Amino acid sequence: MARPSDTKTRIQAVARELFALQGIQQTSLRQISDRLGITKPALYYHFASRDDLVRSIIEPMIDDIDRFVTGRERGDPRRLLEDYFDLVWRHREVISMMLRDLNTLSYLDVGERFMAWRRRLVFLLLGDELTVAQQVRATVGLGGMSDCAVEYAHLALDEVKPVAVEAAAAALGLP
Amino acid sequence: MARPSDTKTRIQAVARELFALQGIQQTSLRQISDRLGITKPALYYHFASRDDLVRSIIEPMIDDIDRFVTGRERGDPRRLLEDYFDLVWRHREVISMMLRDLNTLSYLDVGERFMAWRRRLVFLLLGDELTVAQQVRATVGLGGMSDCAVEYAHLALDEVKPVAVEAAAAALGLP
DNA sequence: GTCTATATGATGATAGAC
DNA sequence: GTCTATCATCATATAGAC
Numbered sequence: 001m002a003r004p005s006d007t008k009t010r011i012q013a014v015a016r017e018l019f020a021l022q023g024i025q026q027t028s029l030r031q032i033s034d035r036l037g038i039t040k041p042a043l044y045y046h047f048a049s050r051d052d053l054v055r056s057i058i059e060p061m062i063d064d065i066d067r068f069v070t071g072r073e074r075g076d077p078r079r080l081l082e083d084y085f086d087l088v089w090r091h092r093e094v095i096s097m098m099l100r101d102l103n104t105l106s107y108l109d110v111g112e113r114f115m116a117w118r119r120r121l122v123f124l125l126l127g128d129e130l131t132v133a134q135q136v137r138a139t140v141g142l143g144g145m146s147d148c149a150v151e152y153a154h155l156a157l158d159e160v161k162p163v164a165v166e167a168a169a170a171a172l173g174l175p
Numbered sequence: 176m177a178r179p180s181d182t183k184t185r186i187q188a189v190a191r192e193l194f195a196l197q198g199i200q201q202t203s204l205r206q207i208s209d210r211l212g213i214t215k216p217a218l219y220y221h222f223a224s225r226d227d228l229v230r231s232i233i234e235p236m237i238d239d240i241d242r243f244v245t246g247r248e249r250g251d252p253r254r255l256l257e258d259y260f261d262l263v264w265r266h267r268e269v270i271s272m273m274l275r276d277l278n279t280l281s282y283l284d285v286g287e288r289f290m291a292w293r294r295r296l297v298f299l300l301l302g303d304e305l306t307v308a309q310q311v312r313a314t315v316g317l318g319g320m321s322d323c324a325v326e327y328a329h330l331a332l333d334e335v336k337p338v339a340v341e342a343a344a345a346a347l348g349l350p
Numbered sequence: 351g352t353c354t355a356t357a358t359g360a361t362g363a364t365a366g367a368c
Numbered sequence: 369g370t371c372t373a374t375c376a377t378c379a380t381a382t383a384g385a386c
Binding site: 025058062065066069070072073074075077078080081082084085086088089092093095096098099101102110113117120121123124125126127132133135136137139140141142143144145146147148149150151152153155157159160161163164165166167168169170171172173174 | 200233237240241244245247248249250252253255256257259260261263264267268270271273274276285288292295296298299300301302307308310311312314315316317318319320321322323324325326327328330332334335336338339340341342343344345346347348349
Binding site: 028029030040041044049050 | 360361362363364365
């Protein structure tokens, strides 16, 4: 069985792990080489630069999504929603990994706090002992609403808020 | 009019600006002091450390949200949604600022690409010439759905996807 | 309050031996 | 393919003069 040098793959595996754990920027080449039991310069035999390594891990997601949004025509919206969900689901590891970069700023533990806040909000909205379905609906509503504040930050509150609240309520299944 | 040394405030203002523009981590103390026309060590007269400066900018948001979620009992859900929206809206600058840390990784321009993808998706879903309301609903649906993939990454696809898609459809106002 | 000068320590990266 | 040795760069942070 011809087993070609798999060091490159092992580097990527370790990098993925550390990136997911502590964020991309917070991970140094030294940490990666240490965990592999090799030295830093050895990495440079396999990757031209740190950026090259990062790219090799993120690029598949980029390409996949690019392909999805470009190679597609208008059609059944619900079908599109389903396929889009599959897409982000498939790449949820890399996506989380990038979001970790925020968490591991660890300025005031924003990441963990944020999760706690959301749990509390969901409780306030729907009470205790929730089904998974209820939790998911709550995430869609609350998460989507937060996105609006950022995405439409430049618009007037009155233009955004009523619709956003209504959409969130619909996602939650509120009457 | 006793005007106390407002250098501290000016530092925070410049820091905010640079943080929002290029991300927190990507902004060095040197850049901040340069723009103020002072030297780096001068900053240390006003802030004990870099972290101290960052904290002073982020902390108000943290405290505000903490207060919101703790000092509140269950009640009308729709009212809660509205107040929560106001909350994130109020702090959207700081929130965006932190999200910028992802964008300015600038690994493959993920930030900008992401916006382009979403625009395209919204077009695929709802076509052209959208009202603001339609755009907002699309953001809630798509954004909320993406959040699910991350938040429930550990669960089974079948458990999450159907509900997430349904909730997104409801947010979008699909039949 | 702000300066000059400097300590200290990471990091990404390269040269060249083996 | 991996090593040792080393570089340049840049960061945060401190000491002490003015």
